[in-house]
Amino acid sequence: MTVDGRQAARRSPGEDPWGGVRPFSIKTKLGALVVISVLITTGLSIVAVHTKTELRFITVFSMIATLLITQFVAHSLTMPLDEMNAVARSIAQGDYTRRVGDGRRDELGDLAQTINVMADELEAQDRQRKELVANVSHELRTPIAGLRAVLENIVDGVTQADPETMRTALKQTERLGRLVETLLDLSRLDNGVVPLKMRRFEVWPYLSGVLKEANMVASARAGIASGSGSHTRTDVHLHLDVSPPELTAHADPERIHQVVANLIDNAVKHSPPHGRVTVRARRGPQPESLALEVLDEGPGIPRSEWHRVFERFNRGAVTRPHGPGSDGGTGLGLAIARWAVDLHGGRIGVAESERGCRIIVTLPGLTSVPS
Numbered sequence: 001m002t003v004d005g006r007q008a009a010r011r012s013p014g015e016d017p018w019g020g021v022r023p024f025s026i027k028t029k030l031g032a033l034v035v036i037s038v039l040i041t042t043g044l045s046i047v048a049v050h051t052k053t054e055l056r057f058i059t060v061f062s063m064i065a066t067l068l069i070t071q072f073v074a075h076s077l078t079m080p081l082d083e084m085n086a087v088a089r090s091i092a093q094g095d096y097t098r099r100v101g102d103g104r105r106d107e108l109g110d111l112a113q114t115i116n117v118m119a120d121e122l123e124a125q126d127r128q129r130k131e132l133v134a135n136v137s138h139e140l141r142t143p144i145a146g147l148r149a150v151l152e153n154i155v156d157g158v159t160q161a162d163p164e165t166m167r168t169a170l171k172q173t174e175r176l177g178r179l180v181e182t183l184l185d186l187s188r189l190d191n192g193v194v195p196l197k198m199r200r201f202e203v204w205p206y207l208s209g210v211l212k213e214a215n216m217v218a219s220a221r222a223g224i225a226s227g228s229g230s231h232t233r234t235d236v237h238l239h240l241d242v243s244p245p246e247l248t249a250h251a252d253p254e255r256i257h258q259v260v261a262n263l264i265d266n267a268v269k270h271s272p273p274h275g276r277v278t279v280r281a282r283r284g285p286q287p288e289s290l291a292l293e294v295l296d297e298g299p300g301i302p303r304s305e306w307h308r309v310f311e312r313f314n315r316g317a318v319t320r321p322h323g324p325g326s327d328g329g330t331g332l333g334l335a336i337a338r339w340a341v342d343l344h345g346g347r348i349g350v351a352e353s354e355r356g357c358r359i360i361v362t363l364p365g366l367t368s369v370p371s
Helices: 003-009 026-051 055-092 107-155 163-191 203-221 253-269 303-308 333-343
Strands: 199-202 237-243 248-251 276-283 290-295 347-351 358-363
Touching: 026 055, 055 107, 107 163, 199 203, 203 237, 203 253, 203 276, 248 253, 253 276, 253 290, 253 333, 253 358, 333 347, 333 358
Parallel strands: 237 276
Antiparallel strands: 199 248, 276 290, 290 358, 347 358
């Protein structure tokens, strides 16, 4: 669904979706119906007085004219309601492809737009559900098949349970664990707010540990497909820039670890061979607040895609977006990062950059955090 569609869903009931005052509201039409009926009756009465026509004929003519006009207005009001009812029944039966004609400029036109926006949302959620099932099935099948092959070889006596063989089995098990952790993060995202364990910490040693962990994990995964959307590249250089060096922040370290780790993982996957990813930290405007930036040297993100970057299962629309050693990912990392930032009451978004992609995270520090 487009941004315009989401904005349409948030309009108030009396607001004209095309801007300005709605010229043809239902109230206006009903008022016009009453006025026209009165004018017809009055006009026919005047004609009857001047032509000495019997009152009963004037009454019959007035009733017929009023009924015809009323039928026309009623038909114009009930016809779109019948269409909306049919579309709603189709949506209830799982068909999200039908839409209501929304060319009207009245309350029914607003309702038609709202139904269409709802259908767009339901269709997107249904597509995401199918993609999730397909992604999880694919991600689970590969490590399970590898682990089964290793264990079958040991049971059949083809290989011995030596440290190297068991290390291979351990890697497959770790891949399953990472996938389960991703699914748990997704479950937390769906269930809403989780408790935050806020505390003050020094930014330099904290981020330095996150970068070291990212390098260690990438090295450990090298030579075997990650299967969980995490990169296996060791050619990309990670650079940390914290100023001032004694910078401190007040946040939930575990959740911020999710944010930084996912942003680094995404930046590394999109980096060119032997590229550079920079993590920059500065003091925010509020006490103990923090401004983070993650920059890469990849192809960047088209401005038209900025609003979709943090949607689930979005893997980007650029040509050949992922560098060597990347499997493309599940498209959940940035959605999880946005969820963690939202928990803090902060902001995350794509910013202008001369080269590559630049994502900015702002954490509010000691200001109140949404409950």
